[in-house]
Amino acid sequence: xxxxxxxxxxxxxxxxxxxxxxxxxxxxxxxxxxxxxxxxxxxxxxxxxxxxxxxxxxxxxxxxxxxxxxxxxxxxxxxxxxxxxxxxxxxxxxxxxxxxxxxxxxxxxxxxxxxxxxxxxxxxxxxxxxxxxxxxxxxxxxxxxxxxxxxxxxxxxxxxxxxxxxxxxxxxxxxxxxxxxxxxxxxxxxxxxxxxxxxxxxxxxxxxxxxxxxxxxxxxxxxxxxxxxxxxxxxxxxxxxxxxxxxxxxxxxxxxxxxxxxxxxxxxxxx
Amino acid sequence: xxxxxxxxxxxxxxxxxxxxxxxxxxxxxxxxxxxxxxxxxxxxxxxxxxxxxxxxxxxxxxxxxxxxxxxxxxxxxxxxxxxxxxxxxx
Numbered sequence: 001x002x003x004x005x006x007x008x009x010x011x012x013x014x015x016x017x018x019x020x021x022x023x024x025x026x027x028x029x030x031x032x033x034x035x036x037x038x039x040x041x042x043x044x045x046x047x048x049x050x051x052x053x054x055x056x057x058x059x060x061x062x063x064x065x066x067x068x069x070x071x072x073x074x075x076x077x078x079x080x081x082x083x084x085x086x087x088x089x090x091x092x093x094x095x096x097x098x099x100x101x102x103x104x105x106x107x108x109x110x111x112x113x114x115x116x117x118x119x120x121x122x123x124x125x126x127x128x129x130x131x132x133x134x135x136x137x138x139x140x141x142x143x144x145x146x147x148x149x150x151x152x153x154x155x156x157x158x159x160x161x162x163x164x165x166x167x168x169x170x171x172x173x174x175x176x177x178x179x180x181x182x183x184x185x186x187x188x189x190x191x192x193x194x195x196x197x198x199x200x201x202x203x204x205x206x207x208x209x210x211x212x213x214x215x216x217x218x219x220x221x222x223x224x225x226x227x228x229x230x231x232x233x234x235x236x237x238x239x240x241x242x243x244x245x246x247x248x249x250x251x252x253x254x255x256x257x258x259x260x261x262x263x264x265x266x267x268x269x270x271x
Numbered sequence: 272x273x274x275x276x277x278x279x280x281x282x283x284x285x286x287x288x289x290x291x292x293x294x295x296x297x298x299x300x301x302x303x304x305x306x307x308x309x310x311x312x313x314x315x316x317x318x319x320x321x322x323x324x325x326x327x328x329x330x331x332x333x334x335x336x337x338x339x340x341x342x343x344x345x346x347x348x349x350x351x352x353x354x355x356x357x358x359x360x361x
Contacts, residue, residue, distance in 0.1 A: 145287075146287050146290065146291055149291055150291065150294065150295065150298075153295050153298070153299070154298075154302075157299070157302060186284070188282065189282025189283065189284045189285065190282060190283055190284060191284055192284050192287055192288060193284065196284065196287075196288045200288070200291055200292060200295060
């Protein structure tokens with residue numbers, strides 16, 4: 001049965017789009033049929049991060065308004081046959097997404113794919129609530145930093161009240177994905193630790209993605225990091241997160257090197 | 272910066288953690304409260320409307336939560352004409 005997954009966070013710039021691309025590609029690399037859907041109407045970027053920006057002809061708004069068929073708007077990934085992208089519109093505004101229209105598109109996608117991954121826009125407005133509306137599973141992307149954690153808390157509240165699942169009284173599966181984690185800073189006491197964030201938000205941990213060059217490089221060249229750097233710490237973290245989404249019980253490891261004794265002692269001066 | 276300030280500087284992550292815990296405890300309660308007030312408001316209006324016609328704007332509800340005690344304040348303005356009718360039938 002198809003699963004609809006929303007990648008959300010409340011706060012902007014924490015890594016939703018990067019994570020959508022990486023998790024989508026990782027699931028496809030495991031043989032799953034995956035569609036990634038950009039809900040950020042007016043500010044689309046998933047196409048760019050996935051290297052498909054020059055192949056966009058139709059978008060999700062065209063499909064909703066009946067100007068194109070779903071099959072015409074879906075862009076098949078060049079490297080992974082079983083990965084497709086449904087881009088957002090760059091010219092319309094978020095009001096072009098209607099509740100009924102989104103429901104129809106999601107239903108049609110459910111027929112064709114194993115996973116439908118919705119990349120939510122930042123904020124808690126219409127675009128974000130529509131992106132989460134049909135979700136069975138949510139990945140809450142959080143940076144170990146106060147404003148991101150606060151906004152994630154708010155989004156978790158919305159997931160538990162504004163989604164179809166919540167309204168039907170069903171359980172909404174939620175996972176925490178910590179991104180931009182810097183192990184040395186956390187061990188030095190200058191960054192919230194994974195345990196701190198977990199204790200505050202109290203949803204299960206899906207993975208920890210380190211702050212890394214590889215993630216920046218991946219979006220520079222338009223490839224999901226699990227494709228461009230499958231052996232990099234970030235690529236591995238996403239691949240493992242995807243396996244956990246599939247139900248595997250893998251222990252989560254903290255990526256990055258430990259701060260040594262002298263690092264702890266003298267590192268503070270540099271920070 | 273001297274050698275002592277390196278050792279004395281308090282790590283900032285525990286401060287972040289404490290501030291978040293206090294803030295979120297407050298925010299979670301107050302966001303739940305907004306919903307509760309909205310529900311109470313609608314139901315109170317419906318009960319009053321059975322007997323007196325009241326404009327929705329003339330009903331004000333405020334809830335304050337304290338550690339020991341919480342209060343619910345309901346204020347209804349009843350227009351003059353309605354009050355006469357109330358006196359006659361009551």
